[in-house]
Amino acid sequence: MKKTLRLLALGLCLSSTTMSCSSETNTNAEADTKTGPTETQQAKGAEEASIGMPSGPIDKDLERIKLPEGFRIDYYAKDVENARSMAMSESGILFVGTRSNDKVFALVDENKDGKADEVVEVASGLNSPNGVAIRNGDLYVAEINRILKYPNIEQSFRNKPKYEVVNDEFPSDAHHGWKYIAFGPDDKLYVPVGAPCNICKSEKPIYASITRMNPDGTGLEIYAEGVRNTVGFDWHPDTKNLYFTDNGRDMMGDNIPPDELNRATEKGQHFGYPYCHAGEIKDPEFGKERSCDEFVAPVQKLNPHGGTLGMKFYTGKMFPQEYADRIFIAEHGSWNRSKKIGYRVMQAQMDSQGNVTGYEPFAEGWLQGEKDWGRPVDVLVMKDGSLLVSDDKNNAIYRITYAK
Ligand SMILES: [Ca+2]
Numbered sequence: 001m002k003k004t005l006r007l008l009a010l011g012l013c014l015s016s017t018t019m020s021c022s023s024e025t026n027t028n029a030e031a032d033t034k035t036g037p038t039e040t041q042q043a044k045g046a047e048e049a050s051i052g053m054p055s056g057p058i059d060k061d062l063e064r065i066k067l068p069e070g071f072r073i074d075y076y077a078k079d080v081e082n083a084r085s086m087a088m089s090e091s092g093i094l095f096v097g098t099r100s101n102d103k104v105f106a107l108v109d110e111n112k113d114g115k116a117d118e119v120v121e122v123a124s125g126l127n128s129p130n131g132v133a134i135r136n137g138d139l140y141v142a143e144i145n146r147i148l149k150y151p152n153i154e155q156s157f158r159n160k161p162k163y164e165v166v167n168d169e170f171p172s173d174a175h176h177g178w179k180y181i182a183f184g185p186d187d188k189l190y191v192p193v194g195a196p197c198n199i200c201k202s203e204k205p206i207y208a209s210i211t212r213m214n215p216d217g218t219g220l221e222i223y224a225e226g227v228r229n230t231v232g233f234d235w236h237p238d239t240k241n242l243y244f245t246d247n248g249r250d251m252m253g254d255n256i257p258p259d260e261l262n263r264a265t266e267k268g269q270h271f272g273y274p275y276c277h278a279g280e281i282k283d284p285e286f287g288k289e290r291s292c293d294e295f296v297a298p299v300q301k302l303n304p305h306g307g308t309l310g311m312k313f314y315t316g317k318m319f320p321q322e323y324a325d326r327i328f329i330a331e332h333g334s335w336n337r338s339k340k341i342g343y344r345v346m347q348a349q350m351d352s353q354g355n356v357t358g359y360e361p362f363a364e365g366w367l368q369g370e371k372d373w374g375r376p377v378d379v380l381v382m383k384d385g386s387l388l389v390s391d392d393k394n395n396a397i398y399r400i401t402y403a404k
């Protein structure tokens, strides 16, 4: 029955004379640039230029979320168990990794009304497949110890696709082992390796680093050192510098050290861990071995123990002009604190040099008093400029839109 309805909706959509199935059209969306699509995908690509804007009342749950004037939040999908990192394919299929789960999901918004109609289980039996990335139609998935590739994922995602192992040289430690991955402007896949502990110095240089490799898994090298555990990064749209969040060490009290937003301007920089935190706090155990001056300090100190995870520069056109090149940052929320903080999406304002000039909440309300009912993990800017937010506690994907 559900499938029939879905096909009917698609049929109506394709037969309509307008580009859109929705009641409103977003004129700012970019055209689809996929090469060599099938006929169905061409039709989908054309529709993608206009994803539906929400109408009607906001979901009861989401009335608790506070946003700046003119923004609204809706469910893009519910029942996506342990939804973590997100990546979107050219035709608009959203791939979602998980951490405490063993699955990767594909979310399909067939009629492009801004809500997924289907959650498809693409893969299962994986080892904390937290990271997902798309390149040239292939899906890359990061397990704790391996990087996998599912070729031509748009064609194969419904049919339990087979993977190729791209690289299996990563440590298998579960501690900070789950990975965020993304392709850089240099077409290399960036893969962090967290410290296998709260605070420790490892013999193997790959720990507490960000590595990168060619798309075929060759040429694995360390790009940045002294990174405790980053679970979110992106590149500045103009300078192409890598910005990444880093989770500060635990057990130094409620208010130190801050989490970090860092900027790497070249290969080989060291960001302080385990010697120095947030550019100036000497580690009680390792701080005497090195000076804080030896390391790259963060461009912004973030909330201590805020669980700062996914981040993206805002490159869309839907939000007001002042949002251009701001960074949206997901705060998963604190566990190592007597009073909870985080559980929200923050925004970092930037100057033209890529420095942070302000840091404030963008979407909050998943924490009510000391009770949290949702935990933001990752953010993704859709082609129409709306912002998706994943939540591994409420098992949901939200879509934030703006209308004047
Ligand atoms: Ca839909």
Ligand SMILES: [Ca+2]
Residues within 6 Å of the ligand: 226, 246, 260, 271, 272, 273, 276, 277, 278, 279, 298
């Ligand atoms: Ca640092």
